[in-house]
Structures are given as C-alpha cells and as structure tokens.
Amino acid sequence: MxxxxxxxxxxxxxxxxxxxxxxxxxxxxxxxxxxxxxxxxxxxxxxxxxxxxxxxxxxxxxxxxxxxxxxxxxxxxxxxxxxxxxxxxxxxxxxxxxxxxxxxxxxxxxxxxxxxxxxxxxxxxxxxxxxxxxxTKEYKDKIQALMLEQKTVKAEAERKRKVQEDERKRLMELKKKKAMEARMAKEKDSKEAEEAKPEEAEDVKMEEEPLVVELTEEEKAMAHRKMEVPxxxxxxxxxxxxxxxxxxxxxxxxxxxxxxxxxxxxxxxxxxxxxxxxxRAEDLAPGVAFKEAWQKWQKTQQEWRRAQSEWKDPAKRKAAAARKAAAEKKKLEEEKKKLMEAGDEDAAKALEEEAKAKKEPVEVDFEDLDVMAVTDIADLGNGQPLFANFAYEDWTLLSTRYELHVLLHSFKKDLDDPDRPSFSEKHLGFYYQKYFKKSWNFSLFGLEKFEDFLDIIRDTLSVENGFLKAEKPEDTPLEDFVKFTEEHRRERERRVDAGDETAKLKFTRPAVPRQDGKGPAKGAGKGSAGATTPRTSYGSSSYGNSGGGYGGGSSYQGGSYSSQKRSYTPSSYPPAKQPRTSYGSYGGGNGGAKGGSSYYNRK
Missing domain, CATH: 3.40.50 (Rossmann fold)
Structure with a gap:
C-alpha cells in the first residue's frame, strides 16, 4: 500500500x-x-x-x-x-x-x-x-437536452407572462364594471339599484394545461446550439x-x-x-498608391468644375478664352524661336500656319458627338467641355464611379491576399469609411435596391459571385469616367424625352452640419448642398458647383475632403437661348438626338 x-x-x-x-x-x-x-x-x-x-x-x-x-x-x-x-x-x-x-x-x-x-x-x-x-452522438444528445431545457424555460416564462397579462386585463374589466354599478346606484333608487344589480361572477381560475415543448426538425438537425453571446x-x-x-x-x-x-x-x-x-480586414490601411491617386483625382475634379463654371458664365468664358489664347501664343513664340535658332525657317513658318488654322472657329455638334471618341474633355474645339451640362447628380455619379473603382483596386493591392481579391456589398460601408473618411449612405441615391445602383454605373462596377468587381483596369484614364457619366446622362435624357419616367434620378442631398453643431446649415433644403429633401433631376441645374458629398456631407469643392463650412447658393447662370425641360441638359440641344453611342447598349 x-x-x-x-x-x-x-x-x-x-x-x-x-x-x-x-x-x-x-x-x-x-x-x-x-x-x-x-x-x-x-x-x-x-x-x-x-x-x-x-x-x-x-x-x-x-x-x-x-x-x-x-x-x-x-x-x-x-x-x-x-x-x-x-x-x-x-x-x-x-x-x-x-x-x-x-x-x-x-x-x-x-x-x-x-x-x-x-x-x-x-x-x-x-x-x-x-x-x-x-x-459524437453523445455530445449531440446532450446538446439536444440543453436546447430542450432552454426552450422549456422560455416557454414557461412566456406562459407566465401571458397569465399575468390576462389577470391584469380581468382585474381592469372588473374595476370598470364596479364603477359602472356605482354610477347606476346614484341615478336610481337604492332598492331598484339593488334589484338591478347583477350577480357578481365567481372568480374561477382555469386549470392550466401541462406545457408540452418539443424541438423542431431543424433544431434536431443542429450539431451545435447558438449561445447568448458569441x-x-x-x-x-x-x-x-x-x-x-x-x-x-x-x-x-x-x-x-x-x-x-x-x-x-x-x-x-x-x-x-x-x-x-x-x-472584414480590420487592420487594413490605405497604401501610398491610393493616397497619390486620390490626391490627383481631387485636383483634377476641381479643375473640371472650374472649367464648367467658366463655360457657363459669359464673362468667365471670355476671360478663360483670353488666357488660353495668350498661353498658346506664348508657346508658339517659344517653339518658333527654337526652330529659328536651329536654322529651320520652313518648320517655323509651317508651325505658324498651323496655329492660324487652329484659330478658325470650330463647329461642334454637341448632341451628335461621339462621346467615347473625344480626345480633350475640357475643350471640344470651341471651348466647351464635355461635362458642360453636368448637374449635381452627374457630378455625384462621376465621383462615385471613380471612388468605387479606386477603392476596389486599392483594396486588392493593399491587402495583398490572393484568397481575398475583393469584398461583398455588406462591407462596402466599412472600407469606404476607412479609405475616404466619410460614410457610405446608399439611401441618398433614392434607389430601393443595390442592384438598381449597379445598373446605373455598370460601366464601372459589377458583382461576381457575391463580391464587388471593378469593370475597368486600374490605369483607366480619369477622363474615361467623365465619358461614362456623360453617356449615362445622354441616355437618361433620351429615355425621359421618350416618356420613360423611371429614368429620372431622385437624389437626396446630404445635410450640411452647422458650424455650431446644432443642425443643418441655414438654407438647407432650398437648393443648397445641404438640402435634405429629395429632388428629381431632369438634367438642368441651378446649383452651381455643388460638391459630390453624397457620402456623409463631405465636399469635393476645391479638392477638399473636409466637411463644407458653408452651403452653396444657386448660381447666376444666364438662361439658355432655347429653354427646355428635357432631362440631362441646361437648356441647349435636342433631346431626341440621333447620334452618339448608347450607354445602355454599350458592352
């Protein structure tokens, strides 16, 4: 021992x-x-x-x-x-x-x-x-017993709650009945009231039936039970x-x-x-390539907005044309000087003749323009930019196209995991916030389903096997996103002119926070960028250079990503010579244009 x-x-x-x-x-x-x-x-x-x-x-x-x-x-x-x-x-x-x-x-x-x-x-x-x-079977049998026990306890608690609720209702009815009898006694003779008084019902409690609780077939098939906390x-x-x-x-x-x-x-x-x-990749951080691309996009978009503003204002348009002519003249003189110093007088003369030819007025049929064939979106030849007729909705869609494009490519590059090249729509808000420092608010697009949104920007984004997919390569020129947006604007305009009311966009402008933090900025809802009421876009705009801050109120104006400090005011653009109410235009052009490539037929 x-x-x-x-x-x-x-x-x-x-x-x-x-x-x-x-x-x-x-x-x-x-x-x-x-x-x-x-x-x-x-x-x-x-x-x-x-x-x-x-x-x-x-x-x-x-x-x-x-x-x-x-x-x-x-x-x-x-x-x-x-x-x-x-x-x-x-x-x-x-x-x-x-x-x-x-x-x-x-x-x-x-x-x-x-x-x-x-x-x-x-x-x-x-x-x-x-x-x-x-x-093992032993484990599953014990789990089934625990699940049945939990279900029984819940059922008992529910029955007890129901009994207490029924008793409360019975006492309330009894109280009302006695109050009515008291009023009757005051109105009638006490003897008559006594004769008229109904007999009180006996307080009989129903015998409770035994509680029978069973697991469903689905519960019986479960190998593990769901716990209260993860x-x-x-x-x-x-x-x-x-x-x-x-x-x-x-x-x-x-x-x-x-x-x-x-x-x-x-x-x-x-x-x-x-x-x-x-x-979600919780520790994912935006890389250097994303920051550089995003900075370039903000600067470029600022230039486009300024170009549209100058085109819409006759005074600014004239000043911009003068600046451009002066710059071209200076460039011509410099190039001629180099050629003359090199002894090539013929080339210098040819360059001068070419410059004179370029000064001749260029006729541009804007409505019949082949959008995807445009080489300079900032000047179609007559000083007019391709995005001249962009309204708030168009700038918003342009921003959204590029943001989702660069987000998907940056996610793949920054995470560097071949098993996870993309993410699902339910995590879009998380990564959008992580990269752009603002909220993704799908409700502002005025659409019921995410699939409807995909249909609008299908030239840029799609879903494959449940995951978001960028339709264009990473090095797609920024100008192409303007072309996609203009194609879509024209197609919307044609559809609305043909009587298709579903083509109208009904975006809600995000509210701009007041500087005192007590609510929307003054003027919100009256055409400013802080409007919170939905608006229907027919393509015309009196909003000037309102930013594309649909995702949480941030403004792209001036290339800034911070929240707007002041609300936009309606622009003072002069009325078009031929006013119209068709969709997607500031007042110029024929809504029934016969030219141009169709957005909805483009593959």
Whole structure:
C-alpha cells in the first residue's frame, strides 16, 4: 500500500488544451468534459466570473464574448486582470489537473506555446484535444437536452407572462364594471339599484394545461446550439483567424487527439478561407498608391468644375478664352524661336500656319458627338467641355464611379491576399469609411435596391459571385469616367424625352452640419448642398458647383475632403437661348438626338 501511495504521488497531473473553432460547440464540450471529470480545474476568465458571482459580487460589464468576457465587478484586482495573472503563475505549482479553454489562444501557435511552457513536462502530461468536424452522438444528445431545457424555460416564462397579462386585463374589466354599478346606484333608487344589480361572477381560475415543448426538425438537425453571446468578438476574430493552426507534437504536446474528426486540416483550411471571404480586414490601411491617386483625382475634379463654371458664365468664358489664347501664343513664340535658332525657317513658318488654322472657329455638334471618341474633355474645339451640362447628380455619379473603382483596386493591392481579391456589398460601408473618411449612405441615391445602383454605373462596377468587381483596369484614364457619366446622362435624357419616367434620378442631398453643431446649415433644403429633401433631376441645374458629398456631407469643392463650412447658393447662370425641360441638359440641344453611342447598349 505504501508503494502504491508513493506511486500515485509521483504520477503526473494532466493539462488539457481544447482546440476548436468559434460557434462550433467549444464551451459546451468543455462543460461536458468537466461534468464527466470533476477532478479537473478550469483556468479561464469565465470561471473567474463564476467564482466571483458565487462570492456575492455582481459583474456589471456587458457580455461581449464567451472567450474573453469583460469584468466589471468594481474590484480593481478582478477588473484589471491581476487575479488572472496570479492564477497563471500559481496554477503550474499545484498538484492538480487543469483544463485551459482559451479558444483564440489555443488556435494561435504563438499564444498556444506561451501557455504550454508554463506547465513543465516534468510535472504535467500536456494534451491537446481538437474539436472539429461532426460531433459524437453523445455530445449531440446532450446538446439536444440543453436546447430542450432552454426552450422549456422560455416557454414557461412566456406562459407566465401571458397569465399575468390576462389577470391584469380581468382585474381592469372588473374595476370598470364596479364603477359602472356605482354610477347606476346614484341615478336610481337604492332598492331598484339593488334589484338591478347583477350577480357578481365567481372568480374561477382555469386549470392550466401541462406545457408540452418539443424541438423542431431543424433544431434536431443542429450539431451545435447558438449561445447568448458569441464565442469571440468580431474584432478578435478578424485580427487572428488567418493565423489559426492545428497543434502538433513538435510544439511539445505529449498527445494530440481528435475528438470528432481526423480530417481537421481540411476543415480548418476551408473555415479560414470562408472567413477570409466574409470577414472584414480590420487592420487594413490605405497604401501610398491610393493616397497619390486620390490626391490627383481631387485636383483634377476641381479643375473640371472650374472649367464648367467658366463655360457657363459669359464673362468667365471670355476671360478663360483670353488666357488660353495668350498661353498658346506664348508657346508658339517659344517653339518658333527654337526652330529659328536651329536654322529651320520652313518648320517655323509651317508651325505658324498651323496655329492660324487652329484659330478658325470650330463647329461642334454637341448632341451628335461621339462621346467615347473625344480626345480633350475640357475643350471640344470651341471651348466647351464635355461635362458642360453636368448637374449635381452627374457630378455625384462621376465621383462615385471613380471612388468605387479606386477603392476596389486599392483594396486588392493593399491587402495583398490572393484568397481575398475583393469584398461583398455588406462591407462596402466599412472600407469606404476607412479609405475616404466619410460614410457610405446608399439611401441618398433614392434607389430601393443595390442592384438598381449597379445598373446605373455598370460601366464601372459589377458583382461576381457575391463580391464587388471593378469593370475597368486600374490605369483607366480619369477622363474615361467623365465619358461614362456623360453617356449615362445622354441616355437618361433620351429615355425621359421618350416618356420613360423611371429614368429620372431622385437624389437626396446630404445635410450640411452647422458650424455650431446644432443642425443643418441655414438654407438647407432650398437648393443648397445641404438640402435634405429629395429632388428629381431632369438634367438642368441651378446649383452651381455643388460638391459630390453624397457620402456623409463631405465636399469635393476645391479638392477638399473636409466637411463644407458653408452651403452653396444657386448660381447666376444666364438662361439658355432655347429653354427646355428635357432631362440631362441646361437648356441647349435636342433631346431626341440621333447620334452618339448608347450607354445602355454599350458592352
């Protein structure tokens, strides 16, 4: 007997490291293991909360996750993690067997190793138990029992609530009845009132039927139950899942067992790939290439807006033409001087003749123009820019086209993960905010479905297998996005002139915050950029150079990405010579144009 006792004292204790995936029964397996093996002690934050609660303390922190729940007991040693650190230091010195259910840490090799080294192999048999794949029948039976128990408790609570509500209604009716009888007694003779008084109904309580609760077929088919709080927070999961790996004996484990399935390598690989395609890249940061492209776009768009403003204002148009003529003359003189100094008088004369020919007035049929064949969008030959008739909606769509184009290409480049070349529409707002520092507000486009929005800018964006796809290569010239927008404006105009009311755009201008922070700027809703009421665009505009700040109120005006400090006022553009109400025009041109390439037929 003495030898046996000594042998038991010398036997190693065990330290179990469960390794499983989030939301796949991890903590239920740990609970079942501890029920079957009461000699093991759990080392985890959730166990600390349980111990503290049994001691009479209340955790006031919100429930965030099962793996790392927040502690808010009001006791510094508990809330600041001191207790966890003490237990981690003391536990390896105790002659006890432990279970370490650290879900995330046990999946990440570096963190797993840090825990493992605390339990030296001389004192502990260190074992990893992998929980992936189809669970055992014993596990599923216990899960079914737990689900049925939870469902029964909820049903009992619901029935109790209903009984209390019915009783409240009965007492209210009884109170009303007695009040009515009291009024009748005052109006009639007391004797007549006594005769007329109806007999009070007996307060009979219905006998409650036994509560029958069963699991549905769908619930019976579930391998794991859904917990009240997630096993891991979205942020912790997004930051760590790419590094998840299975344990191995090379890490120092005495044993690695697979409780549910042997094919865990494939299961983990498929799970990680699925997460890559559906989770947000929380730590993604815009790269240098994006910042340079975005800065160039802001500067270029500012120049386009100024060009439109100059074209619409006769005085500005004349001044711009004079500046252009002076610049061209200066350039001509410089080139002639170089040729003369080189002794090439013929070339100098030819250059001068060519310049004279260019000064001749150029007739431009704007309506029949082949938009995609334009070489200089800022000057079609007569000083008119291709975007002369852009209204607020057109500038907004132009901005949106380029923003989504550069966002998708930058995401792929900055993340540099071949398994994740793009993202789904549900994460568009997250990445839009991360890159452009403003909100993506789809509701401002006045469309019911995202598919309707895709139809408008399908020359730039599409969806493939559930993920957004840039239709144009990364090096697409900025001018091409203006051409796409002008094509779409013309097509809208033709459709509206043909009687298609669905072609009208009904954008809502984002509200511009007041400088005092107390609401929309003065004048919002009256044609300023801060208007919050929807407007129908027929293509004509009296909004001047209003910015494309549809995504959270930011302004592109002046190339600035900060919020507008003042609202736009209606422009003082002179009326067109031939006013019209057709869609997409400031008043010039024929809505029934027969030329030009069709936006909706373009592939």
């Amino acid at each position: 003495a030898v046996q006792t000594a042998s038991k004292k010398l036997a190693k204790q065990e330290c179990i490291f469960p390794v499983g995936l989030p939301e796949q029964g991890y903590f239920d397996w740990v609970d079942q293991f501890l029920q079957k093996n009461p000699g093991y002690v759990e080392l985890s934050d959730r166990k600390i909360i349980e111990w503290a609660s049994k001691s009479g303390l209340t955790n006031k922190a919100r429930k965030t996750s099962g793996d790392k729940p927040e502690l808010g007991f009001g006791v510094p040693a508990l809330d600041d993690g001191s207790v966890q650190r003490v237990l981690a230091a003391v536990a390896p010195a105790l002659a006890r067997s432990f279970v370490v259910p650290e879900l995330k840490a046990n999946l990440v090799p570096a963190e797993r190793k840090a825990f493992l080294t605390k339990f030296v192999p001389q004192d502990f048999a260190r074992k990893a138990v992998v929980l992936m794949g189809e669970p 096993d891991l927070t979205d942020r912790d999961l997004a930051k760590s899942y790419a590094s998840f790996a299975l344990p191995s004996s090379e890490e120092g484990f005495d044993e690695v067992s697979f409780a549910w399935s042997k094919d865990c390598e494939k299961i983990l690989k498929d799970w990680v790939l699925s997460k890559k395609l559906t989770s």
